[in-house]
Amino acid sequence: MSNITPTFHKTQTQDGVKAWYREAGERGNPIIVLLHGFPTSSNMFRNLIPLLARHFHVIAPDLPGFGFSETPDDYDFSFDALSDTIGYLLDTLSIDRYFIYIFDYGSPVGFRLALKNPSKIRGVITQNGNAYEEGLDDRFWGPLKEYWKSYQSDPKFVKALSSYIQDPANVISQYHGGVANTESVDPAAYTLDIALIQRVGQTDIQLKLFFDYQKNVKLYSEFQRFLRDSNIPVLVAWGRNDTIFSVSGAEAYRKDVKNLKIVYYDTGHFALETHVVNIAKQIISVFGEKA
Numbered sequence: 001m002s003n004i005t006p007t008f009h010k011t012q013t014q015d016g017v018k019a020w021y022r023e024a025g026e027r028g029n030p031i032i033v034l035l036h037g038f039p040t041s042s043n044m045f046r047n048l049i050p051l052l053a054r055h056f057h058v059i060a061p062d063l064p065g066f067g068f069s070e071t072p073d074d075y076d077f078s079f080d081a082l083s084d085t086i087g088y089l090l091d092t093l094s095i096d097r098y099f100i101y102i103f104d105y106g107s108p109v110g111f112r113l114a115l116k117n118p119s120k121i122r123g124v125i126t127q128n129g130n131a132y133e134e135g136l137d138d139r140f141w142g143p144l145k146e147y148w149k150s151y152q153s154d155p156k157f158v159k160a161l162s163s164y165i166q167d168p169a170n171v172i173s174q175y176h177g178g179v180a181n182t183e184s185v186d187p188a189a190y191t192l193d194i195a196l197i198q199r200v201g202q203t204d205i206q207l208k209l210f211f212d213y214q215k216n217v218k219l220y221s222e223f224q225r226f227l228r229d230s231n232i233p234v235l236v237a238w239g240r241n242d243t244i245f246s247v248s249g250a251e252a253y254r255k256d257v258k259n260l261k262i263v264y265y266d267t268g269h270f271a272l273e274t275h276v277v278n279i280a281k282q283i284i285s286v287f288g289e290k291a
Contacts, residue, residue, distance in 0.1 A: 004024055004025070005024065005053075006060075008023075009021055009022075009023060010069075011089060013085055016071070018071075019061055019089045020042075020062045021060060022042050022049060023058065023059055025056050031056065031058075031098035032056040032100070032125075033061075033095070033100050033110075034049075034058065035102050035106025035107075036060070036063065037103045037129075039066075039174070040189070040193050040270075041062045041193070042062050045101075048279070051277065052283060059095065063086070064081070065209070077205050077209055077212070079109060079209070080215075086113065090113075097122055099121075101125040102124065102127070104244070107129030108219065110124070112219075115222055115223070115226055118230050121230065123232050123287050125235045126236050126238075128250075131227070132248070133217060134246075134252055136245070137245060137246040140243060140244040143161075148211065148213075152207075152211045162207065165197065166203060171190050171193050174190075175269075177241070177243055179267055179268050180266065185270075185273045186273060227253070227257050231258060234261075235261050235282060235287070236260065238263070241268045242269045245269070250262060263282055
C-alpha cells in the first residue's frame with residue numbers, strides 16, 4: 001500500500017536555502033510537484049496530498065520566504081531566485097521528470113523551471129495559476145500595476161502595500177472571496193498564513209516579490225511559447241469566482257494548448273479549500289495513467 005501520510009523534510013540547496021517540503025507516495029510512482037502561492041505555503045496542499053499519494057510520488061516544497069523554508073540573510077527575493085531554489089531542490093532529490101501543479105506564485109516559478117528544462121515537464125495542472133495578461137484582474141492587480149510604473153522604494157506604495165500585507169483581513173478575504181459558504185473553509189489554513197506572514201522581515205520580502213512580479217508578466221509570452229512547443233497535456237482547474245486571476249486567464253490557455261481540459265468550480269482563489277476531492281479526481285483521471 002502506498003504511503004499516503006506525508007513526511008516532512010528540510011534539505012539545504014546549493015544557494016544556502018534550507019528548503020522545507022512535504023513528501024508522500026511511493027517513489028516508483030510518477031512524480032508530481034506541487035507549487036503554492038501567496039500568502040500561503042505547502043500547507044494549502046494538506047488535503048490534496050493524501051488523495052494523490054496512492055497514484056503519485058508527491059513533493060510539495062515551501063517557496064523561499066514562505067512556510068518553514070529558511071533563507072540566508074543575503075537571499076535575493078525574486079521569482080528568478082525562487083525558481084532556482086526549487087530547481088536545486090529537485091536536482092538534490094534526483095527528480096528528473098514530473099508533472100507540476102501551479103497556483104498563484106507557483107505559476108511563474110513552475111514555468112521558469114519549464115523554460116530551463118522543458119523535457120522534464122510531463123504535464124501541468126494549473127489551479128488559478130496565471131500565464132496571460134488578460135487573467136490579471138484589476139480588482140487586485142490595478143494598484144500593483146501602478147506600483148510597477150514607479151520605483152521599488154516609492155514611499156507611497158510601500159506604505160499602502162505594507163498595510164495590505166500586514167492586515168489579516170486581506171489574507172482571510174483570499175480564502176473567503178467567491179465562496180458561497182465561508183464556513184466550509186478551514187480557518188486553520190488562513191490562521192497559519194497570518195501567523196507566518198507577520199514574522200519579522202516578511203513585509204519586506206513580500207514587497208520585493210510584489211514589485212518583481214512585473215517580470216513575470218514580461219515572460220508570459222515565453223511561458224505561452226513553451227505550452228505551444230511542448231504540446232504537453234494541461235489541466236486547468238479554476239475557481240471561477242477568483243478576483244485575483246480571472247476566468248479570462250483560464251480561457252486564454254485555449255490559445256496555446258492543444259491537449260487541454262478546463263474545469264471550472266463555483267469557488268474562489270483557494271479552490272482546494274472547497275473542491276479538493278473533485279480536483280484530485282480530475283488530476284488522477286487526466287494524468288494518473290500517463291506513467
